[in-house]
Amino acid sequence: MTYQPLNEVKAVLLARKLGYFTDTETITCREIGDGNLNLVFHITGTDKSIIIKQALPYAKVVGESWPLSLKRATIESQALQIQAKYVPHLVPQVYYHDEQLAVTVMEDLSHLTIARTGFIEGETYPLLSEHIGEFLAKTLFYTSDFGMDTQRKRVLDGNFINPDLCKITEDLVFTDPFADINTNAFEVALRPQVEELWGNEELRLQVAQTKYKFLTCKEALLHGDLHTGSIFASKTETKVIDPEFATYGPMGFDMGQFFANLLLNAISRPYHERTILFEHIEKTWFVFVRIFTDLWKKEGKEAYTTSEKWLENILQSILNDTVLFAGCEVIRRTIGLAHVADLDGIEDEVSKIRAKQHALRCGSALLLSKFPVHISVFKNVLIQTTDEV
Ligand code: SR1
Ligand code: MG
Structure with missing residues (x-):
C-alpha cells in the first residue's frame, strides 16, 4: 500500500481490514495525538480497543515546511520490540507494523x-x-x-x-x-x-x-x-x-x-x-x-x-x-x-x-x-x- 495520511474514517477502514474488528461491528475512532510529530487514532469496538499511530512526512508542530523521514515509525516499532524483550511490563505491546504506511497498531493505554x-x-x-x-x-x-x-x-x-x-x-x-x-x-x-x-x-x-x-x-x-x-x-x-x-x-x-x-x-x-x-x-x-x-x-x-x-x-x-x-x-x-x-x-x-x-x-x-x-x-x-x- 502506498503512503497516505490517515483520517478517522480511513483509520477505521484500516482497522477493519487488518481484522481487529468485524465489518458489522460498531466502532468509534478519535484522533488524539497531542505530540509534536504524529497522528494517533484511538479506536474502540464492542469488546476491544487499539491505537493506530502514523508518522506524518513532516513535523506536525511546525508544518509541511519541516519534512521528516517516515522511517521513524519503523524505528519506533523496532525499539518497542527490543525494549519488550527486557521490560515487557513497561512498554506498550506492538500488534502490527507497516513500513510503507508508517503505521503501528499497538496496545491501548488510555486507562493511564x-x-x-x-x-x-x-x-x-x-x-x-x-x-x-x-x-x-x-x-x-x-x-x-x-x-x-x-x-x-x-x-x-x-x-x-x-x-x-x-x-x-x-x-x-x-x-x-x-x-x-x-x-x-x-x-x-x-x-x-x-x-x-x-x-x-x-x-x-x-x-x-x-x-x-x-x-x-x-x-x-x-x-x-x-x-x-x-x-x-x-x-x-x-x-x-x-x-x-x-x-x-x-x-x-x-x-x-x-x-x-x-x-x-x-x-x-x-x-x-x-x-x-x-x-x-x-x-x-x-x-x-x-x-x-x-x-x-x-x-x-x-x-x-x-x-x-x-x-x-x-x-x-x-x-x-x-x-x-x-x-x-x-x-x-x-x-x-x-x-x-x-x-x-x-x-x-x-x-x-x-x-x-x-x-x-x-x-x-x-x-x-x-x-x-x-x-x-x-x-x-x-x-x-x-x-x-
Ligand atoms: C520537532 S519535534 C520537537 C520535540 O518533540 C519531541 O518530543 C522531541 O522532544 C523533540 O525535540
Ligand atoms: Mg514523542
Missing part, C-alpha cells in the same frame, strides 16, 4: 494518564521511579557492550542510526537554544537572562562537550526522548511510549531528560510541594544502580565486568553525563522550540516568568556543576537557584 499531565494536576505516581529505574537499567545494560555480544551490538547500532530524528535533538536540545536562532521561542522579559546565557563561554563549552558526547558516544540503545510526556502512568502501572528518537548514545542521556522534566515540574510548583519530585529523582537513580549492578555481576558479557572498581567508574560517569544532559534539557524546554506545559501552563504571567527565570538558572547551574557529582546535586541546585525566601 500521561505523567506530565498527572504531575501538573498533583498526582504522585508512587511506583514511577521504581519502574523508570528498572526500564533504564535493563534497556541500557542489555543493549550495551556490557550485556550484549559486541558484534550484535555493532549491528544493532547500525540499525538505529536514525539521522533525521537525531538531527532534531542535535539542533533543538544542544545547538539552537544556546545561540540567537529563530526557532527559539521565549518571552521578551527573559531576553536579558537569555543573552547572558548565550554570552557565557564556560557554559557554551560545557554544552559543546555534552553535544559531542551525544554525537559520538555509542554506549547503549537509548529511548531518545524520555520526557514525562513519553510516559503513561497510574498508581500501579508505568508504560514508556514513543521511542521514535531511539538511537545508540550515551547512557546518561535518557536519565538526564527524565530528571530535567521532573525538575521543570518541581520549578512550576510552590516550594513545599516539590519533595515528591526530588524523591522520584533520587529513587530512580538508586533503583538504576541496584539493578545495573546486579546485571553487571550476574550477566556481564564483557570480560572486564569482573571489576567492581570499573563499575563504580561507569556509574559515576553515567551520573555526571546525566547532570549535563539534564542541564541542556531544562534550558531548551524553557527557551527553545519545544516547550513544556508545566511552565507554559502557569496562568499568572509574573509567576510564569519567575519560574522560567528559575529554570534558566537551574539548567545553567547543572551544566556548571563541580564534577564528580552526587545524586543530591539535582535537589541542591534547584534549591540554590530559587529566588524564594
